Amino acid sequence: MKEELLELVERNGTPLFILDHKIIRENYRTFKKYLPRVQCYYAVKANSNQQIIETLFHEGSSFDVASYHEFMQVYQYIKHFEKKDKKYYVWDKIIFSNTIKDRTTLHRIKEYKPLVTYDNIAEVKKIKEYCDTAGLVLRLKVPDTGSQVEMSSKFGAEPGEAQDLIQQAFDAGLTVEGISFHVGSQCTNFNNFTEALAITSEIFHSARKKGFNLNLIDIGGGFPVPYDPQVPEFEKLANILNSEFKRLFPDDIQILAEPGRFIVATAAVLVSEIIGKARRDGKVFYHINDGVYHTFSGVVYDHWIPNFRAFKNGETEICAVVGPTCDSFDKISLSVELPGNLEVGDYLLTDNIGAYSIASATKFNGIEGAKIVHKNLNPVA
Secondary structure (H helix, E strand, C coil): CHHHHHHHHHHHCCCEEEEEHHHHHHHHHHHHHHCCCEEEEEEHHHCCCHHHHHHHHHHCCEEEECCHHHHHHHHCCCCCCCHHHHHHHHHHHEEECCCCCCHHHHHHHHHHCCEEEECCHHHHHHHHHHCCCCEEEEEECCCCCCCCECCCCCCCECHHHHHHHHHHHHHCCCEEEEEECCCCECCCCCHHHHHHHHHHHHHHHHHHHCCCCCCEEECCCCCCCCCCCCCCCHHHHHHHHHHHHHHHCCCCCEEEECCCHHHHHHHEEEEEEEEEEEEECCEEEEEECCCCCCHHHHHHHCCCCCCCEECCCCCEEEEEEECCCCCCCCEEEEEEEEECCCCCCCEEEECCCCCCCHHHCCCHHHCCCCEEEEECCCCCC
């Protein structure tokens, strides 16, 4: 692998973001294998690179979008469909899971009759006025303790408000199709899922008893990526979920999920280059040509703990790795075990950097960021 990466660097320069579509396909198929009852909606926000969307579209994936732009990234692959097929695809394979949508977006998506989430009465009124063709999914606030990125502080209706919000949507002439939740990104506390499903089941069955024909459950994302050996296995979570689906819900309902990180995190590596070296207060500082304003944005926005490996051997010590911008905030890590003999022009490798990295990168200081190279873009026949 080292030789292959160095060849790519020789041709393309650094920083270099290498995305392996074979791994994306494998992760998608793993998800479908262990959760056969669940319709997989890839969360585009995790990495909105167009080639990823194309790969997953051809795999048969559905999509979770959070904006009109993300919607159109998917829609371009179906715009040549017959009208009835296009309508069915949008309804069955795309969900707007952002609970708060601006009026312009709602007006623009009205013609597509989309599936959208909501969690408050103001959103009901807005949807009624600007996008009354939509099908609604009520998002609940559920436990997210221990997840890498918690969601409940910003999204989700209190369970005690759920029945009123369902009633108010129907009273407005809208249709509520189901209930959704999100236990937080990179959830390693599987109790969050079981508690969320129990809360959802109670509200779901109560609504059905009142005559509301809810027909889907959206379990969101949070499926853990093996960033380190301590992360519990996805297969274990899948077994728990499959058992709870069978226990809590009838066979005739649809179950959706919105994996993002799970699909793309392990599919990319980054090669960065040391552009400066200094010893500060006794510690080696390696300045590299990528940082927290660029591919390592997940350190800030995703609470991600970065990893580094050197291409060159040597006696290791605790070093700092910092980014190329003039902002002192641009420190990727102050405690990385690396050889102390690395020099300007040497390379560092970072694994599992496919999610929430280039998706939230900026061009701060006029720095463009990593070049993207795709491997195995087309499946072998």
